[in-house]
Amino acid sequence: MDRRGFLKLAGAAGAAAATGPARADSPPEPDSPEFWGVLVDTTRCIGCRACERSCSLTHDLPVPDIENDDLLEHERPTSDHQWMVVNRYETSRGEVFVKRQCMHCWQPACTAACLTNAMHKTRKGPVIWHPDKCMGCRFCMVSCPFEIPKFEYNSWNPKIQKCNMCWERLGEGKKPACVESCPTDALMFGRKRDLMEIARIRIYNHPDKYVHNIYGEHEVGGTGWLYLSAVPFEELGFRTDLGTTPYPEFTRDFLYGVPLVLFGLPALLLGLSLLAEKESEP
Amino acid sequence: MLENRDLGGELRRFGRLLLSEARPKGKLLTPFNVISIPVILLGLGILVVRFTKGLGAVTNLSQEFPWGFWIGFDVVTGVAFAGGAYAITFAVYVMKLEKYHPIVRPTVLSGLLAYVFYAGALVLDLGRPWHIINPIIGNSFGYNSVLFLVSWHFMLYMLAELVEFSPVIAEWAGWKKLRRILGALTLGTVIFGVTLSSLHQSGLGALFLMAKSKIHPLWYSEFIPIFFLVSSIFAGLSMIIVEGTISHRVFKDQIDPAKHHTFEDIILGLGKGAAISLFVYYFFKLLTFVHDRQWTLLTDGWGAWYLVEILGFVLFPCVLFAYGVRNRSVGTVRVAAVMALVGIILNRLNTSVIAYNWTAAVRYYPSWQEIVVTLMVVFTEIWVFRWIVLRMPVLREAHELPAQRARAGAPIPSTTV
Numbered sequence: 218m219d220r221r222g223f224l225k226l227a228g229a230a231g232a233a234a235a236t237g238p239a240r241a242d243s244p245p246e247p248d249s250p251e252f253w254g255v256l257v258d259t260t261r262c263i264g265c266r267a268c269e270r271s272c273s274l275t276h277d278l279p280v281p282d283i284e285n286d287d288l289l290e291h292e293r294p295t296s297d298h299q300w301m302v303v304n305r306y307e308t309s310r311g312e313v314f315v316k317r318q319c320m321h322c323w324q325p326a327c328t329a330a331c332l333t334n335a336m337h338k339t340r341k342g343p344v345i346w347h348p349d350k351c352m353g354c355r356f357c358m359v360s361c362p363f364e365i366p367k368f369e370y371n372s373w374n375p376k377i378q379k380c381n382m383c384w385e386r387l388g389e390g391k392k393p394a395c396v397e398s399c400p401t402d403a404l405m406f407g408r409k410r411d412l413m414e415i416a417r418i419r420i421y422n423h424p425d426k427y428v429h430n431i432y433g434e435h436e437v438g439g440t441g442w443l444y445l446s447a448v449p450f451e452e453l454g455f456r457t458d459l460g461t462t463p464y465p466e467f468t469r470d471f472l473y474g475v476p477l478v479l480f481g482l483p484a485l486l487l488g489l490s491l492l493a494e495k496e497s498e499p
Numbered sequence: 500m501l502e503n504r505d506l507g508g509e510l511r512r513f514g515r516l517l518l519s520e521a522r523p524k525g526k527l528l529t530p531f532n533v534i535s536i537p538v539i540l541l542g543l544g545i546l547v548v549r550f551t552k553g554l555g556a557v558t559n560l561s562q563e564f565p566w567g568f569w570i571g572f573d574v575v576t577g578v579a580f581a582g583g584a585y586a587i588t589f590a591v592y593v594m595k596l597e598k599y600h601p602i603v604r605p606t607v608l609s610g611l612l613a614y615v616f617y618a619g620a621l622v623l624d625l626g627r628p629w630h631i632i633n634p635i636i637g638n639s640f641g642y643n644s645v646l647f648l649v650s651w652h653f654m655l656y657m658l659a660e661l662v663e664f665s666p667v668i669a670e671w672a673g674w675k676k677l678r679r680i681l682g683a684l685t686l687g688t689v690i691f692g693v694t695l696s697s698l699h700q701s702g703l704g705a706l707f708l709m710a711k712s713k714i715h716p717l718w719y720s721e722f723i724p725i726f727f728l729v730s731s732i733f734a735g736l737s738m739i740i741v742e743g744t745i746s747h748r749v750f751k752d753q754i755d756p757a758k759h760h761t762f763e764d765i766i767l768g769l770g771k772g773a774a775i776s777l778f779v780y781y782f783f784k785l786l787t788f789v790h791d792r793q794w795t796l797l798t799d800g801w802g803a804w805y806l807v808e809i810l811g812f813v814l815f816p817c818v819l820f821a822y823g824v825r826n827r828s829v830g831t832v833r834v835a836a837v838m839a840l841v842g843i844i845l846n847r848l849n850t851s852v853i854a855y856n857w858t859a860a861v862r863y864y865p866s867w868q869e870i871v872v873t874l875m876v877v878f879t880e881i882w883v884f885r886w887i888v889l890r891m892p893v894l895r896e897a898h899e900l901p902a903q904r905a906r907a908g909a910p911i912p913s914t915t916v
Contacts, residue, residue: 296562297562326709328643329643329644329709330644330645330709331641331644331646332641332644332646332647332650333634333639333641333647334639334641335633335639347639349630350630350633350639351626351627351630352625352626352627352628352630352631352633352634353625353626353627353630354624354625354626354646355565355566355626356646358562358565359565359566359706359707359709359710359713360709360710362712362713364562364563367562368562368565368626369626370553370554370555370558370560370561371552371555371556372553373550373551373552373553374627375553375627456712458712459712464709464711465643465709467708467709467711467721468645468705468708468709471645471701471702471705471708471724472643472645472648475648475698475702478697478698479694479698482693482694482697483690483691483694486589486593486690486693486694487690489593489594490592490593490594490595490686490690493593493594493595494595
């Protein structure tokens with residue numbers, strides 16, 4: 218680590234200590250300069266699948282045969298041995314390729330679901346998984362609206378497998394492997410607010426080329442990954458019915474109610490019990 | 500502490516009692532044993548494969564269906580069945596309804612065992628069960644997780660039920676002073692237990708709130724936690740009716756014949772409670788259904804399936820309970836209880852498995868291994884229930900206990916099985 222990096226880290230540690238641990242765990246603001254993401258311009262993707270290859274190489278996963286185009290015949294989900302896939306869609310404006318991986322939500326359902334904090338939203342944006350905390354309950358899989366966390370069903374010591382936005386590479390100051398390997402600049406890594414601006418400029422400059430909508434801007438409260446498209450997102454297999462509410466909101470009311478019940482109900486029950494006692498007296 | 504004896508001597512005596520009671524007694528070749536022993540052994544074999552080769556080797560779970568029969572039936576349904584314990588302890592200790600006192604002990608025992616075995620079966624489903632300690636010891640508290648709360652409330656509730664049941668153990672062991680101390684804890688423990696129950700019964704439903712985009716809209720509602728709470732009341736009461744009816748036949752010689760008539764009265768009372776809670780549940784369901792304007796969803800197969808659940812296994816048993824109570828027909832109440840239980844199984848499996856990811860191309864159905872392991876869990880629970888009922892004062896009165904007989908120097912007679 219150089220001196221600059223050290224000073225940055227010391228400053229961050231000092232700030233974290235000053236604001237307390239609660240701050241460190243809260244998700245970053247969507248427009249915070251720390252919130253990193255990737256902009257996917259599906260109009261630029263040529264379906265070469267170099268990203269699939271570099272992803273697998275980076276994370277010691279089986280390397281897919283990217284020469285074999287037969288795989289594109291069917292829509293493929295991500296899997297426990299492939300963190301990202303490129304799918305081909307026949308659309309109203311011809312063939313379109315779409316890369317799929319974890320969306321790195323601003324307020325992820327998976328981290329709110331996780332009872333051990335094994336699934337963790339980092340201050341920088343990527344959602345990462347800690348093997349030494351995970352119990353393998355798979356509640357993250359139940360909760361994720363994009364069905365991204367995948368589980369190794371055929372292992373005695375199974376892992377949750379999903380894209381971590383190359384967390385380990387970001388720490389070294391590198392870009393995610395997929396972004397680096399993309400030959401057509403279909404992928405762009407950066408801060409979310411910068412990416413949003415670039416996306417809007419592209420739409421503004423080419424109003425006929427793009428639908429005037431950026432997938433991930435508001436979906437489920439906003440995601441780290443953003444998509445531009447020439448055709449409505451439904452045609453590209455995206456779910457457009459997920460709403461704009463961050464998923465943890467769905468359980469918030471219940472969780473807020475818990476302390477009320479925990480302290481209020483015993484008092485009520487004790488009162489009822491005393492009342493019943495008095496009534497049973499002759 | 501214990502009857503002014505020295506502790507060492509007392510513990511030695513308890514050890515001897517435990518040893519003498521631990522052995523199986525009576526016939527081994529009963530129909531239940533003939534069926535259950537092979538299933539339990541087969542289940543253990545399946546578990547060896549499961550823990551060496553992974554969940555995929557014995558279950559039909561997939562990336563689309565991360566939770567299957569073990570969660571949907573063992574945990575989500577089993578815990579609803581265990582709701583009787585909090586309903587009855589509430590009635591007896593909080594509302595002082597003395598009528599139900601005779602069934603407190605068997606109900607608390609079956610509630611405790613249901614939690615230990617059904618919630619315990621969760622461990623079999625965990626991919627990395629050796630980390631189960633993490634949410635408890637505090638190196639990684641996921642405060643924002645509903646599952647974190649549910650797991651803590653499960654754990655504390657098991658403890659509360661153990662305390663509620665402990666006077667029985669103290670009587671069995673002949674510890675009079677300890678029995679008095681434990682008895683004094685009852686009201687506090689019951690209040691604590693009812694509170695924890697209402698939280699984790701509703702919490703089980705709250706687990707599915709974030710699966711909003713996956714569960715069929717007829718089964719998804721922001722009121723799932725309330726549905727789960729209300730339905731656990733009639734599920735628990737119906738379970739007491741069914742389980743109690745079976746226990747009364749199987750353990751006939753444990754019960755004072757004079758008490759048989761009281762039991763019918765109790766069943767009718769439970770039926771009344773079940774009818775009311777079923778109606779409240781039905782009304783809530785109807786209210787949300789109308790409010791969300793879900794009429795158009797009724798036209799396809801899912802709609803028909805939903806109507807089967809709501810009309811056939813909620814409204815119909817509700818009416819049947821009311822009819823049975825009104826005409827003092829214990830038989831009708833028993834049929835209604837069975838139907839209500841089927842309804843609960845349908846509802847919980849629909850929410851967690853059947854209507855979950857209903858758009859998926861490939862459906863999930865449990866493998867035979869998943870069913871055998873579930874049967875193994877249920878049979879093992881019945882074995883433990885029987886062991887305790889035949890030895891401790893659960894169904895019979897506390898007098899004439901083996902500990903006291905042993906103390907008096909009389910030989911311990913062998914009970915059946």
